Amino acid sequence: MPCQSNEELNRLVSEAKKHTKHGEVADYIPALKKANRDDLSVAVYHSDGNCYSAGDIEQKLTLQSISKVLTLALALIDCGEECVFNKVGYEPTGDPFNSIIKLETSRSAKPLNPMINAGALAVTHLIKGESVADRLERIIAFIRDIAGHESITYSEEVAKSEFDTAYLNRSLCYYMKQDGIINENVEELLELYTKQCAIEMDCLDLSRIGLVFAMDGLDPVREKQIIPVEVARLCKTFMVTCGMYNASGEFAVRVGIPAKSGVSGGIMGSIRNRYGIGIFGPALDERGNSIGGIKLLEMMSKQYELSIF
Amino acid sequence: MPCQSNEELNRLVSEAKKHTKHGEVADYIPALKKANRDDLSVAVYHSDGNCYSAGDIEQKLTLQSISKVLTLALALIDCGEECVFNKVGYEPTGDPFNSIIKLETSRSAKPLNPMINAGALAVTHLIKGESVADRLERIIAFIRDIAGHESITYSEEVAKSEFDTAYLNRSLCYYMKQDGIINENVEELLELYTKQCAIEMDCLDLSRIGLVFAMDGLDPVREKQIIPVEVARLCKTFMVTCGMYNASGEFAVRVGIPAKSGVSGGIMGSIRNRYGIGIFGPALDERGNSIGGIKLLEMMSKQYELSIF
Amino acid sequence: MPCQSNEELNRLVSEAKKHTKHGEVADYIPALKKANRDDLSVAVYHSDGNCYSAGDIEQKLTLQSISKVLTLALALIDCGEECVFNKVGYEPTGDPFNSIIKLETSRSAKPLNPMINAGALAVTHLIKGESVADRLERIIAFIRDIAGHESITYSEEVAKSEFDTAYLNRSLCYYMKQDGIINENVEELLELYTKQCAIEMDCLDLSRIGLVFAMDGLDPVREKQIIPVEVARLCKTFMVTCGMYNASGEFAVRVGIPAKSGVSGGIMGSIRNRYGIGIFGPALDERGNSIGGIKLLEMMSKQYELSIF
Amino acid sequence: MPCQSNEELNRLVSEAKKHTKHGEVADYIPALKKANRDDLSVAVYHSDGNCYSAGDIEQKLTLQSISKVLTLALALIDCGEECVFNKVGYEPTGDPFNSIIKLETSRSAKPLNPMINAGALAVTHLIKGESVADRLERIIAFIRDIAGHESITYSEEVAKSEFDTAYLNRSLCYYMKQDGIINENVEELLELYTKQCAIEMDCLDLSRIGLVFAMDGLDPVREKQIIPVEVARLCKTFMVTCGMYNASGEFAVRVGIPAKSGVSGGIMGSIRNRYGIGIFGPALDERGNSIGGIKLLEMMSKQYELSIF
Incomplete structure (x- = not known):
């Protein structure tokens, strides 16, 4: 122990x-x-x-949202500060974490920061890899390495449960896709994101x-x-x-x-x-x-x- | 002639x-x-x-948006005034037709009126039928009847073109699905909606x-x-x-x-x-x-x- | 009778x-x-x-707000359609009559229409005259002429009551003054406006x-x-x-x-x-x-x- | 030196x-x-x-805005943490410092934090004293004490210049007065606030x-x-x-x-x-x-x- x-x-x-x-x-x-x-x-x-x-x-x-810090770290390693902050901002916000308003009233749909859902989705979008499976593996390997614990993995049940009901996150993704902030398949990004959130x-x-x-x-x-x-x-x-x-x-x-x-x-x-x-x-x-x-x-x-x- | x-x-x-x-x-x-x-x-x-x-x-x-008037008429016939205005409001808006803000600042995601995209999507959601194909057929039959023109149909090319790029409409749909305004499969609703818009x-x-x-x-x-x-x-x-x-x-x-x-x-x-x-x-x-x-x-x-x- | x-x-x-x-x-x-x-x-x-x-x-x-229609008519007579719609818009709004949001999210503080408070204040601002007293007299004379009733006047008590508590209207006025929509003394404009609203x-x-x-x-x-x-x-x-x-x-x-x-x-x-x-x-x-x-x-x-x- | x-x-x-x-x-x-x-x-x-x-x-x-930190300190000394945060919030905001939107979309007009103008005005409102002159003297005395510099005072010219053009701050004040956040005379509060900002x-x-x-x-x-x-x-x-x-x-x-x-x-x-x-x-x-x-x-x-x- x-x-x-x-x-x-x-x-x-x-x-x-x-x-x-x-x-x-x-x-x-x-x-x-x-x-x-x-x-x-x-x-x-x-x-x-x-x-x-x-x-x-x-x-x-x-x-869940704790994973946002870890994917932010990996995205910064993967593509650098300029690349990341080209997609998301630096500023805190008094709005709830799931707000979509700022995406519309700001001149672009760039999310205010990487800790709100929209921003975290844009950050996960930047994680490199050949496929969803590959990118997920890279995230998990990164987290295993930090925690020094090789058997960390994600919960299929929680991931599925979140994926099935992630309507608001889909709404945020498509809004950002419309504006060119993200350009991958939304269902794939959500699969990756909900699995990342379900890491146990x-x-x-x-x-x-x-x-x-x-x-x-x-x-x-x-x-x-x-x-x-x-x-x-x-x-x-x-x-x-x-x-x-x-x-x-x-x-x-x-x-x-x-x-x-x-x-x-x-x-x-x-x-x-x-x-x-x-x-x-x-x-x-x-x-x-x-x-x-x-x-x-x-x-x-x-x-x-x-x-x- | x-x-x-x-x-x-x-x-x-x-x-x-x-x-x-x-x-x-x-x-x-x-x-x-x-x-x-x-x-x-x-x-x-x-x-x-x-x-x-x-x-x-x-x-x-x-x-395109002219179809919003026709599906509104059909939805009113299909399920009545109370049913329709349970899903959308009566009020005009000075916001652009594709705005998502009002869905968030209003207490519910109920779209302000049936002529903005969010409202029109909620109205099309109410069109009755067994399947997308069946509901589309009913919309087209209704329009043929009004126009007195039996050969009216929709443009596959335009429908596909709109369906493929309808990111903002997807965002609006998922936002409303989160709030219980619509409860069908979003891709199916969008298929029906983009085909309705593409009626020629x-x-x-x-x-x-x-x-x-x-x-x-x-x-x-x-x-x-x-x-x-x-x-x-x-x-x-x-x-x-x-x-x-x-x-x-x-x-x-x-x-x-x-x-x-x-x-x-x-x-x-x-x-x-x-x-x-x-x-x-x-x-x-x-x-x-x-x-x-x-x-x-x-x-x-x-x-x-x-x-x- | x-x-x-x-x-x-x-x-x-x-x-x-x-x-x-x-x-x-x-x-x-x-x-x-x-x-x-x-x-x-x-x-x-x-x-x-x-x-x-x-x-x-x-x-x-x-x-009260019924006066908005009458000052709109007089302002149109006083300075013409172009002049009036340079200050206020034509568009309805689903927002409450006293909303200030649109003044901020729109690119300028131009009120959406002449029937919301902000718009009505901008319209009253356009009524011509040497002084508040003179402009009020012109409004009352105009209304007397339309109603064919020479003894119409305003209620001092209601006007005072509204003037004293018109904090939100003051807020709207100063916001528009900041943006150059109105450029007269706000207390004077509010005196005129509350008296206009108190016409009996x-x-x-x-x-x-x-x-x-x-x-x-x-x-x-x-x-x-x-x-x-x-x-x-x-x-x-x-x-x-x-x-x-x-x-x-x-x-x-x-x-x-x-x-x-x-x-x-x-x-x-x-x-x-x-x-x-x-x-x-x-x-x-x-x-x-x-x-x-x-x-x-x-x-x-x-x-x-x-x-x- | x-x-x-x-x-x-x-x-x-x-x-x-x-x-x-x-x-x-x-x-x-x-x-x-x-x-x-x-x-x-x-x-x-x-x-x-x-x-x-x-x-x-x-x-x-x-x-200018640096004074917001100092009046926040004095207000906390004057009336305590609970009293201050009854009037303003703790949360940062991605909105510009002079934004009025949050006052309307939040359930109350309570400003998000004491560093945006609305919040700073609400804080200055809490500074104790018999009169504007008395409250200003207390602010200046407090600042002199911190700086250990007895001759610090404010610039009449800058204060006047700001007071005369403070339309947006007036708008914010009246909006908060409508909602009961502040209940003193707005012109007096603005006099105090602009003099505080003009401390040299x-x-x-x-x-x-x-x-x-x-x-x-x-x-x-x-x-x-x-x-x-x-x-x-x-x-x-x-x-x-x-x-x-x-x-x-x-x-x-x-x-x-x-x-x-x-x-x-x-x-x-x-x-x-x-x-x-x-x-x-x-x-x-x-x-x-x-x-x-x-x-x-x-x-x-x-x-x-x-x-x-």
């Missing part, structure tokens, strides 16, 4: 758990409905290789990935630079400005940690030069973030002085 | 033709690009069965259809009520408030005739109890209306006192 | 009154709150000089004004052309496309009469070459139109075949 | 100056037009009391203020806690997420320093526990930020590893 239960973390998790009853498990993706609302677990992976945890950290979760891991994996970003792309355990420094730091910037959907501004004020959430209830966080955090708490607040996870990070930030501001 | 060339109409057409050079043939649908910018023809079909014309009125055009006829047919609406649904030649009075009048209302894309308000002021345009350059008009008008002039102004056709209708309205206001 | 009570109208009013309990008296202007929710009265002024009525047609009401009359006056528009600007009683034909018809066009706030489209379908409503509960209607209608029913529906008045017009339209469509 | 010219800074300024020719001096406020496009100066104030500079750091500039200082002052924020509210020179820690850190969070108008996201990626710009060409920056930066470079890019200033900060960030990400 690579991670040891920690008393202080257990205490914080107990405290944060009190809030889970005010949240709801995501129901728009059928396969996510099965999660247990009261679950909350956390793994904290330090740069010295030690790991501390609370709760059942071996429970599986799908990445546990909190421990998540904390390892958070650690690599915390170390500016270096895996301190294997002493290997997995993501170029510039790419890792750029990704963390977007985690701060747009990582928590349209609660990013409030999260920056209250917590101040580079973090990215997903509607599965996962949150990945990075404390520079210190540690990575992986959280799983499927009860969501009304803006789609893990309600227990946010509470936990808020307490950790106060207690350990983690805010970057 | 059922329609005789008329000197006064020829004079008006000559005058209106001077404006065609300021317009452009639609280029967003590849198959429409082949049209001749300087063409302008008109047929005027009177309730007594006499018909007058100017220009080559046997040239074929596809209905000439100005003479168009003027016959305009006449039936002018007579509140009665074909005066065959003395047959083809469209219920209420349905025909409701359709004419939308022709006035939203028939000319987002130039409808200005057209109402300058011309004041219930009319519906299409990006092929066609315009169908209805002068109550008097006659139907069919125009073909493929040079479009920047809002997608036949530039020569609008000029011609403006002159006819002044000369023959046709405004309903 | 110039108008005689009519049995059939009384019956229709009784029927329409059943709906007033579902409406609410306007409360955003303090002085309007005093109205009696169950009131409903109508005057119908025929071109032959005969007048029929039901209910207490001598009750006073303020014009009764249903009988309203029906006389409706008659003049019905006769394309001619007062048939005095045989005097008060408004140029073109101006009167243009005004009626806007009554049809945008006369009933953002219920104009539905009103066109259900009623089909050129009409303009105000939040005081007044409605002025015009039946071409036949008669003018003046209605007062202060209970409003959620879109700001007299709920009893609309019901009454719907029944009159069906019974007497009044729809222009 | 408290600040000594520094060779390395001089070199960076020379390099950054090459970009000023691509910018334009603000012209929407008449009094700002007089600035010299090619000016660029910087002061860097260290926590040990040493100060380094390049260019003419005694040139005066007005704070030089780069040296600006760097001292930046230092106090860098030290979480402590003035290390006088060893005095001037702003509570929580308030100072909260302000820096908004500097990161929304400090550079709608280029904040790109600035976070390229530079990563908490900073706030103004249309006068000023930028204040804070490097935690290290130093404050004051820049004056009046040539602006198209998003309203000092073009030379941004270039300079980008070079400083790279050279001295200043990014918080």
Whole structure:
């Protein structure tokens, strides 16, 4: 067992758990409905290789929007900063993550940033490969490498469930296709995107990935630079400005940690030069973030002085 | 030849033709690009069965947005006013015909009216039938009946051309599917919609259809009520408030005739109890209306006192 | 007494009154709150000089948005069509009457049409005169002339009440001033506008004004052309496309009469070459139109075949 | 002279100056037009009391939007976090700083954050005091205290110039007054706001203020806690997420320093526990930020590893 239960973390998790009853498990993706609302677990992976945890950290979760950070990193490696920001912007937005308005009122359909769905779809569009299968394999291999965990794969069931009901994402894709932002087959892009979102891991994996970003792309355990420094730091910037959907501004004020959430209830966080955090708490607040996870990070930030501001 | 060339109409057409050079043939649908910018023809079909014309009125055009009026009539017959206006609204809009904003800022994705693309797609969704082929056949049979012309059909080439590039319409459909406005297969709906838009006829047919609406649904030649009075009048209302894309308000002021345009350059008009008008002039102004056709209708309205206001 | 009570109208009013309990008296202007929710009265002024009525047609009401039609007519007389439509557009809008969004998303702050508040303010801005007092006097004189009623004036109390709370109209004015649409002192323009909205009359006056528009600007009683034909018809066009706030489209379908409503509960209607209608029913529906008045017009339209469509 | 010219800074300024020719001096406020496009100066104030500079750091500039950070701090001190965020939100926005759309499409007129004009006006509204004069005096006293410079005051000329042309800000204020966000006299609020924006200082002052924020509210020179820690850190969070108008996201990626710009060409920056930066470079890019200033900060960030990400 690579991670040891920690008393202080257990205490914080107990405290944060009190809030889970005010949240709801995501129901728009059928396969996510099965999660247990009261679950909350956390793994904290330090740069010295030690790991501390609370709760059942071996429970599986799908990445969902957390994957947006990882494909952004791979797209930046694949085609460079100029190429990526030719397709998506840098700016945060107060609009909900699934908004289509900005695509129309802006002069072009260029999505505002890579963390909203439209932007993430445009980023996944840039992932290189011969076929959907090939591009998916490259994404998964990249994630396995960061997490140092060879058996990571995606959930067929969740991917199918999302693919079948992804009407809004199809709408966003076709809008961008009309405007020339993307030019591949929309169903293929959605297949790739929903599979990417359905990549499965546990909190421990998540904390390892958070650690690599915390170390500016270096895996301190294997002493290997997995993501170029510039790419890792750029990704963390977007985690701060747009990582928590349209609660990013409030999260920056209250917590101040580079973090990215997903509607599965996962949150990945990075404390520079210190540690990575992986959280799983499927009860969501009304803006789609893990309600227990946010509470936990808020307490950790106060207690350990983690805010970057 | 059922329609005789008329000197006064020829004079008006000559005058209106001077404006065609300021317009452009639609280029967003590849198959429409082949049209001749300087063409302008008109047929005027009177309730007594006499018909007058100017220009080559046997040239074929596809209905495009003009078909929206006809499917609205058929959907009203198929499922009634309450059913139709449960899916689309009554209100005109100053937004362009292809806008998606209103779907998002309104509380529901219900399109504002049946003449914008989103609304027309929701209306076509309501056309009854076992299959796309069956529903298309019903639309075509309905149009043949109104026009009194059994050989009317659709252009495979234009339909295919539109279907292949209908990204924005796909975006609108998926947005509405997300919100439960439509619940059929989007590709099937688009197949039906693009074939409906590609139904082909000439100005003479168009003027016959305009006449039936002018007579509140009665074909005066065959003395047959083809469209219920209420349905025909409701359709004419939308022709006035939203028939000319987002130039409808200005057209109402300058011309004041219930009319519906299409990006092929066609315009169908209805002068109550008097006659139907069919125009073909493929040079479009920047809002997608036949530039020569609008000029011609403006002159006819002044000369023959046709405004309903 | 110039108008005689009519049995059939009384019956229709009784029927329409059943709906007033579902409406609410306007409360955003303090002085309007005093109205009696169950009131409903109508005057119908025929071109032959005969007048029929039901209910207490001598009750006073303020014009509110009905005045927009009258200042539009005067502005068109004062500075011509080109000058007016340089400041406002022709297009209807599905947005609420007080929306500011279109001013921002359109390339310029030019209001969409003269019937929304922004447009009406831009139109009043064009009324000529040396001073606010002078311009107000010209507006009142114009209205007195149309109504053939020399003692018409405005309510100081209502004007003051509206002026004091007109924050949204101030917001619209300053937005347009920023963009050069208006360039006078905003407080002065608002003084003029709120006084114009507070012009007081009764249903009988309203029906006389409706008659003049019905006769394309001619007062048939005095045989005097008060408004140029073109101006009167243009005004009626806007009554049809945008006369009933953002219920104009539905009103066109259900009623089909050129009409303009105000939040005081007044409605002025015009039946071409036949008669003018003046209605007062202060209970409003959620879109700001007299709920009893609309019901009454719907029944009159069906019974007497009044729809222009 | 408290600040000594520094060779390395001089070199960076020379390099950054090459970009000023691509910018334009603000012209929407008449009094700002007089600035010299090619000016660029910087002061860097260290926590040990040493100060380094390049260019003419005694040139005066007005704070403009930089003042938004300072009134936010004072409002938080005056009425607390809950009170402030009852009036404005936490969320960044991709819309331009002067946008009014969000006020309408959001359910309430609550501005998205305290750094856009609407939000800053709502914050200034909360500054306590008996009168405009009294509140202004409190703002100025607060700023003098932070800068440790007793003679700081505002420019009557610039304040008047802005007050006279502040039509858009008036529009925003009246819109918020309609919705109950603000409830004071708009002209008085604008007087206070434009005077606050016209507060004048030089780069040296600006760097001292930046230092106090860098030290979480402590003035290390006088060893005095001037702003509570929580308030100072909260302000820096908004500097990161929304400090550079709608280029904040790109600035976070390229530079990563908490900073706030103004249309006068000023930028204040804070490097935690290290130093404050004051820049004056009046040539602006198209998003309203000092073009030379941004270039300079980008070079400083790279050279001295200043990014918080």
